[in-house]
Amino acid sequence: MKKRCFRRSVQILALAGGLLLSPLALQAQALNAPVEFYFDEDRAAWRELDSQRGEGDALVSRLLRTIERDPRAWGAMARLGDIAMSSERLEAGRNLYARAIAGAGDRHGLSRSIRWHYGWALYRSGDAEGALEQWTVLANSSIHGQWMPPTLALVLWKLDRKEAAIQWYAAAVRTEPGQWASPENLPALLPQWRAEEHATLLEVQRAWAANPPAWP
Numbered sequence: 001m002k003k004r005c006f007r008r009s010v011q012i013l014a015l016a017g018g019l020l021l022s023p024l025a026l027q028a029q030a031l032n033a034p035v036e037f038y039f040d041e042d043r044a045a046w047r048e049l050d051s052q053r054g055e056g057d058a059l060v061s062r063l064l065r066t067i068e069r070d071p072r073a074w075g076a077m078a079r080l081g082d083i084a085m086s087s088e089r090l091e092a093g094r095n096l097y098a099r100a101i102a103g104a105g106d107r108h109g110l111s112r113s114i115r116w117h118y119g120w121a122l123y124r125s126g127d128a129e130g131a132l133e134q135w136t137v138l139a140n141s142s143i144h145g146q147w148m149p150p151t152l153a154l155v156l157w158k159l160d161r162k163e164a165a166i167q168w169y170a171a172a173v174r175t176e177p178g179q180w181a182s183p184e185n186l187p188a189l190l191p192q193w194r195a196e197e198h199a200t201l202l203e204v205q206r207a208w209a210a211n212p213p214a215w216p
Helices: 002-014 056-069 074-086 090-104 111-124 128-139 148-158 162-175 183-189 195-210
Strands: none
Touching: 056 074, 074 090, 074 111, 090 111, 111 128, 111 148, 128 148, 148 162, 148 195, 162 195, 183 195
């Protein structure tokens, strides 16, 4: 039943051709080196894109109606992008996210959230490089979010940038040594992560434990 529902949802997304643009061309930034501590909760990054509940056709229809009423409903648009990418309509999802990012700009209340969620959608669709590009924009800001060290460690390890991944994991340990120093804590600290993501970060944790880098 759920699979049929998602297939129909994808069909509804395909009808939203008027919403689609070419993917946003993001000027690649070099990721800044980690700072010493990351205490900021950065709620603006991981907040919900849209508060509507439900799933499948009903949710997609409501999101589309929201955008029809307000073409600047960037949160609803990004959430449609998330649904599309999780349903393996990657081009549609990228287009929807691109429009949401371009429309929201840098000062909208959802700007950080859209990029944070887009990074996860890209990572989970197999595009770790694209995920890093989105998260780099956030990490290079003046906000030192708690999510940054483990998330950047994850994506950098995936990209075989292992030394950099260990440096970012070390920032997590410096910030909260009682939490991140032990591998047993990872699932509880990151309950929204998938099992394979926990497993990848565990590899980083073990590499860090074998040779903890000094600061600075």
